[in-house]
Amino acid sequence: MPATAAKTVFDDVETLKRELIRCMKCGNCMSACPIYNVEKKESSVARGKIALGEAILDDKINIDDEILVKLIFNCLVCKSCMMACPSGVRFDRIILGLRAAIARKKGIPFVKKALFGLLKNPELFDKGMKAFAAMQGFFLTKEGEKARAPRGFLRQFGKRFDKDFVLPELSKESFRDRVSEVIDVENSQATAVFFTGCSVNYFYPDVGEDLLFVLRKNKVKSITPKQQNCCGMPVMVHGDIETARELAKKNLDIFEKTAGQYIVTVCGSCGSALKHEYPIILEGTEYEEKAKKWAERVYDISTFLLKVIKFEPPKGKVELKVTYHDSCHLKKSMKVFNEPRQLLKMIPGVTLVEMKKPDACCGSGGSYHLTHADTALKIAKAKVEDIKATGADAVCTGCPACMMELFEGLHRWQGDCKVLHTVNLLAQAYKKEEG
Ligand code: SF4
Ligand code: SF4
Numbered sequence: 001m002p003a004t005a006a007k008t009v010f011d012d013v014e015t016l017k018r019e020l021i022r023c024m025k026c027g028n029c030m031s032a033c034p035i036y037n038v039e040k041k042e043s044s045v046a047r048g049k050i051a052l053g054e055a056i057l058d059d060k061i062n063i064d065d066e067i068l069v070k071l072i073f074n075c076l077v078c079k080s081c082m083m084a085c086p087s088g089v090r091f092d093r094i095i096l097g098l099r100a101a102i103a104r105k106k107g108i109p110f111v112k113k114a115l116f117g118l119l120k121n122p123e124l125f126d127k128g129m130k131a132f133a134a135m136q137g138f139f140l141t142k143e144g145e146k147a148r149a150p151r152g153f154l155r156q157f158g159k160r161f162d163k164d165f166v167l168p169e170l171s172k173e174s175f176r177d178r179v180s181e182v183i184d185v186e187n188s189q190a191t192a193v194f195f196t197g198c199s200v201n202y203f204y205p206d207v208g209e210d211l212l213f214v215l216r217k218n219k220v221k222s223i224t225p226k227q228q229n230c231c232g233m234p235v236m237v238h239g240d241i242e243t244a245r246e247l248a249k250k251n252l253d254i255f256e257k258t259a260g261q262y263i264v265t266v267c268g269s270c271g272s273a274l275k276h277e278y279p280i281i282l283e284g285t286e287y288e289e290k291a292k293k294w295a296e297r298v299y300d301i302s303t304f305l306l307k308v309i310k311f312e313p314p315k316g317k318v319e320l321k322v323t324y325h326d327s328c329h330l331k332k333s334m335k336v337f338n339e340p341r342q343l344l345k346m347i348p349g350v351t352l353v354e355m356k357k358p359d360a361c362c363g364s365g366g367s368y369h370l371t372h373a374d375t376a377l378k379i380a381k382a383k384v385e386d387i388k389a390t391g392a393d394a395v396c397t398g399c400p401a402c403m404m405e406l407f408e409g410l411h412r413w414q415g416d417c418k419v420l421h422t423v424n425l426l427a428q429a430y431k432k433e434e435g
Contacts (some may be wrong), residue, residue: 003037003253008283009090009097017057018183021084023050028170030083034361035074038378045070046081046091053098063105076365076379077237079119079332092282092333107360108240116243123341124176129202133170147411150321158288160373163171164412167404168203175205177227184211190309193260195251196296197270198230199400207400209265210427211301217430218305218312225254231273232281237366240283249277252290265296266423268330268399269366276333300330300398302339316432317349318425323384323392324352325406326359327399338423341346347429355386365403384409387417389418394418396425 024375031044032034042048052071057062061068072095081091108116118125132139136220140148147166154161177195189270192215200208208224215222229251232244257262267269275298278291305311324341331337337359344352363369363379370376387395395406395417407419 003126009093010100010281013057013101015388016094016101017092017200018047018052018311019094019097019307020057022087023047024087025051026086028084028086029091032080032084034076034078034080034363034379035375037302038375046085046089046094049075050091050094052059053094056098056101063102069102069106070273070368072102074375075202075289076361076363076368078328078361079363080328080361082145083332086302096236096239099208099237099362099389100241100309100370101239103239104355107330110237112238112240116238116240118236119235120243122229125230129170130174133172133202136170138394142169143411147407158370158373159212160370161374163284163360165412166408168407171205173205174206175201176203176224176228178233179208179212179224181218181226183222183224185216185221186218186424187219189219190262191221191260192225192262192264192304193255193258194222194266195228195231195263195270195274195357196224197265197267197400199404200266204400204403204421207266207403207423208420210421210423212429213314214301214305214429215264218309220309223260224257225258228254231267231270233269234299234366235275236273236281244330245281245285248273248282248291249285250285252278252282252287254296260309261297262304264301264304265298265302266300266398266421267401268300268327268334269335269401271298271300272329272333272418279301300334300336302343302398303334303336304341313346314426314429314433315348316429316434318429318432319348319349320355320394321351321390321392322396322420322425323355323387323390325362325387325395325397325402325403326357327397330398331359336398340396343422343426344396347425349429350425353390353392355390357382357386360386360407362402362405364401366401369405380409381409381413384415386415388413388415392417394420394425396420398422 009015036045098424146169149166150161159301229247232247236244276294279295282291308355363376403419
C-alpha cells in the first residue's frame with residue numbers, strides 16, 4: 001500500500017464489512033439487474049454478491065475458490081441495482097472492494113498485470129497502440145469503411161470473437177497527435193481541459209475533433225494535455241487499486257500544470273472516475289485535496305455547455321430521427337441524462353424518439369462483453385431490438401465504450417442505424433450553419 005493512512009473500502013476489510021451490512025436483503029435490486037434478468041440466479045445480482053462477500057470476509061468460504069472469483073467478476077458494474085436500492089447501498093464500492101480483496105490475496109493474473117503496467121507508462125502504451133494500429137490488418141479483416149472483424153485464428157481466444165463480431169477501426173494517428181495542445185479563441189468565455197480518455201484517442205478521434213470544434217464555436221479555449229493517462233477505471237474494475245491510484249496521481253499532476261478552469265469529458269466512465277472515484281481512492285494521501293478540487297471542476301460536455309457556459313445553439317439543420325442511449329456511468333454515476341436530450345432537441349431538424357428502456361445497460365461493461373459473451377450478447381440483443389423498434393436513423397450516446405457495443409450489436413443484428421456521440425451531431429449542425 002502507498003503512503004496512505006486511509007481505510008477505504010478498497011483497502012480495508014472492516015470498512016468493506018460496514019458497507020456490506022447496510023444491505024437489508026430486500027431484493028429490490030433483482031429486477032434492475034441486467035445480468036439477473038438474463039441468468040435468473042441469486043449469485044448474479046447485488047444481493048447474492050453481497051451475501052457471498054459477507055461469507056468471504058467472515059472466512060466462511062475460501063477466497064481462493066475459482067468459482068467464487070468468477071461469481072464476483074460476473075458483474076457489469078453498471079450501478080443499475082443502486083438506482084433501485086432503498087437503503088442506498090453503494091454496491092459499486094462493494095464489488096470493487098471485493099475484487100480488490102481478491103487481488104490482495106491472490107495477486108493480479110499475469111496478462112492483466114502486464115497490460116495494466118503498460119497503462120502506467122503512457123509513452124509505451126501509445127507506441128503499443130500505434131504498432132497494433134499499423135498491423136491491424138494482420139489480425140483483423142476490413143468490414144466496410146470503418147469496421148474491422150477478427151480473422152479466423154482469433155476465434156479461439158473468446159466466444160465473442162465469432163463471425164459476426166466487429167469493432168471500429170483503430171486510428172493510425174491518435175487524436176492527441178492530430179490536435180494542438182492549446183487552442184485559443186478570441187474573447188474566450190472559459191478555459192477547459194479536455195480529458196480525452198483512451199477510446200477517443202485511439203478509436204474515435206472524430207468525437208474528439210468534434211468536441212474541440214463545439215468548444216471553439218462556443219468561445220471556449222481548450223487544453224488537451226498530450227501526456228494524459230488512462231482514467232484508471234479499467235484497472236479499478238479488476239481490483240488493481242494501486243495502479244488506479246498511480247494513474248489518478250499522474251493525471252492530477254497534469255491538470256495542476258494547466259491553466260484550466262474546468263475539465264470536460266465525453267465519456268461517462270472517465271468523468272465518473274475523475275469526479276467520484278479519485279477523491280475516494282486518494283483519501284488520506286497527499287493528493288486528497290487536489291483530487292477534491294479537480295473533482296468539482298469535472299463536467300460531461302453536455303452539462304458544461306448547458307450549465308457552465310453561455311451556450312450558443314447551432315442553427316444548421318440536421319434532418320434526423322434520433323434515439324438516445326443512456327450510458328450507465330453517465331446517468332447512474334454522473335447523474336447526466338436530461339442535458340444530452342436537451343441538446344439534441346435544440347438541433348434544428350432533429351427529432352428525438354425514446355426507446356422503451358433508454359437507460360438499460362448495453363452489455364459492454366468494459367471487458368465484460370468479452371469475458372461473459374453469452375450473457376452480454378443477450379443483454380446487447382435486447383438493447384438493439386429496443387433501438388430498432390424506434391425506427392431511428394441514428395442512436396446517440398455519451399460514452400465511446402457504449403458506442404462500440406452498439407456498433408457491434410447493430411452490425412450483428414442488422415440494425416440500419418448509425419451510432420453517434422452527441423457532440424458528433426452538434427458539430428454537424430454547426431458545420432451546416434457555416435455552409
Ligand atoms: S452493478 Fe449492474 S450487473 Fe452488477 S449487480 Fe448491480 S445491476 Fe447487476
Ligand atoms: S436493493 Fe439494496 S438493500 Fe435491497 S437487496 Fe439489493 S442491495 Fe440489498
